[in-house]
Structures are given as structure tokens and as C-alpha cells.
Amino acid sequence: MNQRSRLKAMFSATQARARLSAARPVNTQECRVTAPVLAHDHDYYEICFVHSGSAVHKTDFYDAEIQKGAVVVMAPGTIHAFAKPRDLRVTNIHYLAEWLLVDTRTLWEHDGLVPLFLAASLFRRLTPVRIPQFQLTPRDTAGLAREIRDITRELDEPRPSLTLLKSILLKFMILLGRAYVQQESRELGYQFRREIWIALDFIEDCIAEIRLLSVSELAGKMDLSPNHLTAIFRKATGFPPLEYYQRRRIHHASRLLLNPQASITDISMSLGYADAAHLSRAFKQFHGITPRDYRKKYLL
Secondary structure, three states: OEOOOOOOOOEEEOHHHHOOOOOOOEEEEEEEEOOOEEEEEEOOEEEEEEEEEEEEEEEOOOEEEEEOOEEEEEOOOOOEEEEEEEEEEEEEEEEOHHHHOOOHHHHOOOOOHHHHHOHHHHOOOOOOOOOOEEEOOHHHHHHHHHHHHHHHHHHOOOOOOHHHHHHHHHHHHHHHHHHHHHOOOOOOOOOOOHHHHHHHHHHHHHHHOOOOOOHHHHHHHOOOOHHHHHHHHHHHHOOOHHHHHHHHHHHHHHHHHOOOOOOHHHHHHHOOOOOHHHHHHHHHHHHOOOHHHHHHHHOO
């Protein structure tokens, strides 16, 4: 892999292409790439799985050949391109991160799962993050191709089971994450100190128990000053504790909005907001659209 100059996105892949929805918050698209693909970014996550052929994958960090068994993980906003495709056939797996970001503590138990597939929605990195690209063994390639077929098969059902889709997608991610970290003992950059893990757990407890976050209370549990805790938490996650807490509440609100039967008022109350207007203001600040418009976007 060679270092290269930064790419500039010539277009964006949006919801109109991914067609994610409340009924199908994960989607697969098999593509045959016969011409170069210009530099572009995404407003959703994409896992690109190479079935056959080859190409040169271009990112801000490297130009690298991809071939059968290669996997590329694209977080929202990252830019890449493909050059010199030769009989390239891939499946792109798109998914809504907020659909999965419920019990993050369970997800952290699996090597690579959060850092590879969800961290860009949780944290903010001050320096550019290298786009993960790695090569699977032939055995892993065959096994993960079967998982993709299982996802696609369920998506073809008139009313796909969200429980089954989530189970297969998480299994797919767990297996991919395991394969990634086993290669050269790769460092994923999320080796938090003990105080950060305590803070992350405390924030999840606050949301589950519908209570507001007190940074002073949290700092007191660790014999730290609120300012010191805020400084180390911001350095680790990119956000001060209160802002991270608000982001996590919006993640939960986003997931709940995918249920058309849940009223926005009920959702706001279940997350400790004073009323629907309070949730709407916070939600728009995070997503750029109101809860009502978000729901319309994904209730296709």
C-alpha cells in the first residue's frame, strides 16, 4: 500500500441508493463493476465484500489491490474510489447504525465489532481514520458469503423478520471483526483507560433508568474533579460527557422512531425529555431533520 494525496468526493451515495427503511434497516446490493468508480462518500455505513475479480481501491491513505475475499468497511463521510476494475463482482451491505446501537456494552464484548462497524456513530476522531481493508482466508470467504446470502434471502421475504436480520448481521460483523483483529494483531484505537469505561457504563445506566446525567456524580465515583473527567473523556471519545450522553439518547430515539406505532411524545418521555418539542430540538441538532421527517425518510 502506498501513501497518496487526499481524495475529493465527486458525488455522494445517499438513501436513494441504499433504500434503507424501518422494515429493512439493512440492505444488500450485488454489483458488477465494469468501469472505474469516481471518488465518493456515503451517508450510511457500507461493507464491501469482493466475490471475484479485482480492482485498485483508492482512499486518502493508500492505493491497494482488492480481489476475491477482500473486505472494505466504509463509515459515513469517508471517501473512496475504484480504479482498473477487472471482472469485479461485489456485494455491498448497508445498514442503519442506530438500529444496532442499543446495548453497546454487549457489542463491545466482541473483538472489532464496535471499532469497525459502529464507532464512527459513537465517537469523533480529531485525525482522519484509516479505512479498514483486509483479506479473508478462503474458508472465511466462503462462510461469510453464506451469511450474506442468508441476509439477502430474508430481505426477499414480503415481511422480513427484523430479529432474524439483526441476528445474521451481527453474526456477520462478529466473524468479520474476529478475522480482522487476528491479522497482524491490528490495533483498532479504542483501548480506553478504566475511567472511560466506567463513564461509558454510567451513561448507559442513566439512559436505561431515564435519569439525567450528573457529571459531578460520575466524577465523584472515580475521585476525579468534573473538569478532569471532562478533559480525559473528551480526549478519548471526542465529546464531553454531557454531549456524548445526548448523542446516545438520540441514538435510542432514532431506533424507536423506526417503529411506526410509537408516538413521538411517548418516545420523548421514555428517554427523559420534557416533551416532544424538547426531543425535536435535540434531534434536529444531531440529525439535521426533525423526528417526524426522520420517520418519513425510513418508513418507505
